[in-house]
Amino acid sequence: MSGADTGGWFDALFDRDLSLVLVVLAVIYVAYVLAGVAFGYGLRGQLNSIANLTFYVGVFGMLALALNLHWGYTGLFNIGIVGFMGIGIYVTALVSKPPVAEGGAAQVGGFGLPLGVGILAGVLVAGLFGLLVALPALRLRADYLAIVTVAFSEIIRFTMMSRTFQSVEVPAALGLRADTVGLGGGGGLILNYTDPLEALLRTVFLWEPYLAVLDVVQQTLIPNNPKPVVDGLLYGVMLLVGVFAFYVLLTRLGRSPFGRVLKAIREDEDVANALGKDTDRFKLTAFVLGAALMGFGGILWYSSRGSITPPSFRPNITFFIWIALIIGGAGSNTGSFLGGAIFAGLLYEGPRYVKNLVEAAFELGDAPRNFGEAMAGFASLDPMPFVLYTLDSVSQLRLVIMGAVLVWLMHNRPEGLLGHRKEVAASVGLDRPSRDGTTDASAATDGGETR
Template identity: 70%
Template sequence: MSDDASSAGVGDRLFGFLNRDPGLVLGVLGAIYLVYILSGVVFGFSLRGQLNTVANLTFYIGVFGMLALALNLHWGYTGLFNIGIVGFMAIGVYVTAIVSKPPAAQGGAAQVGGFGLPLGVGVVAGVVVAALFGLLVGLPALRLRADYLAIVTIAFSEIIRFTLMSRTFQTYTVPDTIDLWLFTLDPAADTIGLGGGGGLILNYTPPLEAILSALFLWDPYLGFVDFVQQNFIANNPKPVVDSLTYGLILLLVCALFYWLLTRTGSSPFGRVLKAIREDEDVANSLGKNTNRFKLKSFVFGCALMAFGGILWYAGRGSITPPSFRPNITFYIWIALIIGGPGSNTGSFLGGAVFAAALYEGPRLIKNLIEAAVGSLEGPGSFGQAMAAMGSFDPWPLLAYTLNSISQLRLVIMGLVLIWLMHNRPDGMLGHRKETASSIDLSRPEGVGGDADAAATDGGEQQ
């Protein structure tokens, strides 16, 4: 075989791999990380700065990937227009905090304590309670369709946020001793609550330590941190290494979400959900209890959203109700729209592209410019920035824009969303196909038809 033929064969295999779902995911992630790393190298970031940038990117790819996959179960599979995502995230996070926070100190009436149970118990409790609230909301709301379901879910999300801010539920006194199955709560656990507008201090075991300890990897991990300190980063590398390691764990959880939802979508249950998405009346006429299927899908998705929210916020030092404003919900919707509803691969890639380009991208650009030209000192208002344009000096406007990067990020997201809805409503992967049966119903090649004849659009397989 000639060298040209061998090279062509390798190129064809590489192209074939990149054209399949695993190749698409690895190719897009590789391109994203390559751009971020090369940008840091070109502009002279230190090793610590590079690792911080990559850790933040990995964290947000993980959380937006998870939540876009959970939303895909509602909208992409079942056609449920849920825009109350952040409400279920808040329930999961706050329940986890209340269950796992240590008790308030004796005599510390101003403090808001918790039940002091292990973090794993708190996570399970948060997911279960969010699922129960999903059941409570879904029973009446899922009889509604389209815009009406959206109104109910966003109203529920705001009710949760204002409840968290209420002084009525700020603190609550419980009996001195409570027996919960295998756990007897500390008598000091007498002051719990939602914390009101001040939120809650998350002073339980950090999630990274809890996960690695459960896997008996905490001591080896501490040894690895010492190795990094001795050879690469002398000044306290643990926060950077912690962030990067936790981000990698989130990517593994994303892979678990992907596998779980792919199995769900290809199961008989998942095929009924897709039938409901296409035409609920037809699915109902075939003897399927569509209300029950929609309720199961809604509850399952709410539990996944709560779990994603717990992993997002559990590692922070505190939580407050403003962290759960509706803009988080719309971020997740943009991520799903970028990737394409109905495709788990597209949902994850949409989350990755959203995190890299729209969420962290503007901040990276600002950091790169500051690394190149130094700190930006600009005017304090838009009017002052525009006034400088009268003397043909664009620098004040540029400095003001970069210093207001958070507001600029929202503008860019809105423009991208408008462009996508007009030009690419199917998402970045475009029109995809899914098998309509649990067995291959396609005709063999050469027997009167296309091998892909028995397929419908909107799913996983190209």
């Protein structure tokens, strides 16, 4: 690709898609800040909320982009996303956790290798499992492939819980530092390796300047232990940088000859086969790459936590990512990220944030124990029991809201916000000069001519 072509691609990106992304993010963040100000949220609470929002915008945007490679580009119905996420973080923990002697209270240790090695291992193993799943499963289509992938994710979760792999002795003859490794069983694993943010900052020689910035923040803004707040904000920014890298990678991939074949497979695999394309190889490559990206997303999601347990990898995470993709629109990378941002800000974090705001602004009593007690208050024209019960049940209410939004989308806009965008499948320009000397792309791209 020539320099002019590259410049044109980036110009188009920044003229349209980036502007739309920035506007949507600005609206979400301003809404959070204004709501916090209106309810009297303190600075620390505001910053914590913004850090949580940024984190979930990053992880849902990243994973929606990875899913878009499977479903939006290739038409592969993968609902085993959380299985690849679990493989990524568990392998990273197994490789990078210190051995038991150094790990202290950890149930099981690891091999004690650098975190960068662990992340690379997690991504590669997630891709390898994607290959193992894809080899037999890609001969299946639609719902049959979906059944295989969701079964795979459940196999991974139950393997994590298994006592067989809870703790494994490492033979001394191998000469490794670890004596005992394993998956931790139902108790999960303590992630007592180097914090990923600290590891990154040390790698780029910014750890000492970061500590200096923390001192300034402590003296001027947050006097009481500002590190968790600033860590959360900076980790969220790091995730957004990762999302941008995902976006550029997948956008360039989609515009390449490889990506055009994937879209041809999505539209009609038999036609792509008839044109001489080895569709099985293309689907296999796309599935493996997507699985590796999902593993990387799982690493970034869970590495900032102190521990991981098998219940964290239930299928509901997969369905959340699918909702994010559906909101934005399959087939559009910009739509995938926007769907992730809107899902994170409005459906995932939004209800919980409203609950925190209300509880911070008002002195509320104890919530009723059941729905009957909540409704009984209306008999005396007192809505407070119902309000308290609703706030206390915000997690369940969040799922109801997600379901309602999904049903509305399926009925009114099944293509999502940016789905079904017009795509040029050719590698050369199709613009046709018009009579007045300008170019007219509509006739060539739409397969007809205007009169």
